[in-house]
Amino acid sequence: xxxxxxxxxxLSMTFRFSDIGMFPNNSPLINNITDAMRFDIGTEPxxxxxxxxGFVRQSATWARGNSNLMDQLIAGLKKAGYFSNSNxxxxxxxxxxxxxxxxxxxxxxxxxxxxxxxxxxxxxYTGSKSFNHFLEISKTSNTTPSLQLFFDDPNTxxxxxxxxxxxxxxxxxxxxxxxxxxxxTESYTANESSYGTKFQAYTWKxxxxxxxxPSDIGRVVLTExxxxxxxxxxxxxxxKFSKLAEISPSQTTSLNNLKSVCGGSDQIYYxxxxxxxxxxxxxxxxxxxxxxxTSNGTFPETICxxxxxxxxxxxxxxxxxxxxxxxxNLSASEVPSTYPSPTVGGTDFMSVDEAFSxxxxxxxxxxASGKPAARQYEYTSKNYLDSLxxxxxxxxxxxxxx
Numbered sequence: 253x254x255x256x257x258x259x260x261x262x263l264s265m266t267f268r269f270s271d272i273g274m275f276p277n278n279s280p281l282i283n284n285i286t287d288a289m290r291f292d293i294g295t296e297p298x299x300x301x302x303x304x305x306g307f308v309r310q311s312a313t314w315a316r317g318n319s320n321l322m323d324q325l326i327a328g329l330k331k332a333g334y335f336s337n338s339n340x341x342x343x344x345x346x347x348x349x350x351x352x353x354x355x356x357x358x359x360x361x362x363x364x365x366x367x368x369x370x371x372x373x374x375x376x377y378t379g380s381k382s383f384n385h386f387l388e389i390s391k392t393s394n395t396t397p398s399l400q401l402f403f404d405d406p407n408t409x410x411x412x413x414x415x416x417x418x419x420x421x422x423x424x425x426x427x428x429x430x431x432x433x434x435x436x437t438e439s440y441t442a443n444e445s446s447y448g449t450k451f452q453a454y455t456w457k458x459x460x461x462x463x464x465x466p467s468d469i470g471r472v473v474l475t476e477x478x479x480x481x482x483x484x485x486x487x488x489x490x491x492k493f494s495k496l497a498e499i500s501p502s503q504t505t506s507l508n509n510l511k512s513v514c515g516g517s518d519q520i521y522y523x524x525x526x527x528x529x530x531x532x533x534x535x536x537x538x539x540x541x542x543x544x545x546t547s548n549g550t551f552p553e554t555i556c557x558x559x560x561x562x563x564x565x566x567x568x569x570x571x572x573x574x575x576x577x578x579x580x581n582l583s584a585s586e587v588p589s590t591y592p593s594p595t596v597g598g599t600d601f602m603s604v605d606e607a608f609s610x611x612x613x614x615x616x617x618x619x620a621s622g623k624p625a626a627r628q629y630e631y632t633s634k635n636y637l638d639s640l641x642x643x644x645x646x647x648x649x650x651x652x653x654x
Contacts, residue, residue, distance in 0.1 A: 453629040
């Protein structure tokens with residue numbers, strides 16, 4: 253009973269966090285995730301000043317939120333004493349009330365080292381992996397979970413096969429999430445990084461393409477690099493012009509014009525890369541573009557490869573600090589030396605240009621000589637993101653039979 257009470261106490265507290273990093277915020281965790289995924293596209297003037305960089309303003313908060321969520325869930329289990337010895341544990345708790353979810357069922361399988369939880373697939377790695385520990389939270393009224401967490405080591409998210417979490421924010425009881433539909437987010441953390449020491453990859457599908465969540469599919473890749481001094485961020489997100497016009501009717505003419513110069517395809521991809529220093533004031537240099545993309549093509553320097561002489565065609569470079577947006581449309585030489593370099597990387601980290609060149613890639617991409625081959629968690633090509641609506645997307649789902 254004591255373990256159960258500790259567990260419920262910590263789970264009730266887990267769905268809130270305080271981020272003291274780049275974007276201070278004391279909002280509920282799921283609020284931060286939802287706000288980040290909006291990208292500020294559709295409800296703001298498209299590609300205008302700081303609005304072009306909406307994801308930079310919230311992505312650091314979202315990233316820390318995902319990591320903190322896993323940390324705090326595991327901390328609750330540790331505090332409850334489940335890891336004081338290695339005895340295997342399998343328990344189910346019913347009718348447990350959690351803030352934001354209401355009545356839930358909680359299932360745990362812990363200390364399964366003798367017979368690990370095997371066959372767990374993910375879009376972030378090839379094949380399948382086995383994990384020693386498992387936590388699941390389901391709303392009492394639902395037949396599918398709201399959250400599943402798999403991990404190997406309660407003392408680090410990077411041990412052995414790392415940590416994998418799935419969650420569906422539409423299950424949280426809030427008017428803000430009433431229209432997010434069945435969007436599912438997968439987050440995987442491990443230390444098999446192409447650059448640096450560890451990475452986190454966040455992938456989602458089933459986005460409703462409305463004002464609450466304008467995209468349907470996307471992936472974010474974060475890597476700790478430069479001996480822990482910098483964060484490397486890369487992302488590609490898929491949108492449709494027609495859906496953006498529905499979200500923001502006043503922008504219909506501008507969106508249709510952009511659609512025309514982008515080749516006429518309704519589907520468009522937004523690519524973003526930035527390097528951020530971990531020390532305050534968190535200087536950040538970013539580069540972004542928009543393109544219909546070819547099957548495995550990288551992003552052009554300008555929006556839909558327009559002439560750079562056209563006003564607003566080139567977003568890069570944008571710079572940010574702890575207060576958010578500072579300035580954009582900078583040349584490489586105009587970026588202050590206190591900010592991450594647009595063009596110069598190091599032995600274990602990329603320049604902003606190099607990070608940007610590794611957006612929109614997959615296993616078929618031809619990368620620069622001497623550069624690491626693309627790994628599964630980095631796949632953000634048009635072909636790969638589109639495949640998440642098919643067989644590959646079946647991996648991005650709550651696991652059954654556990």
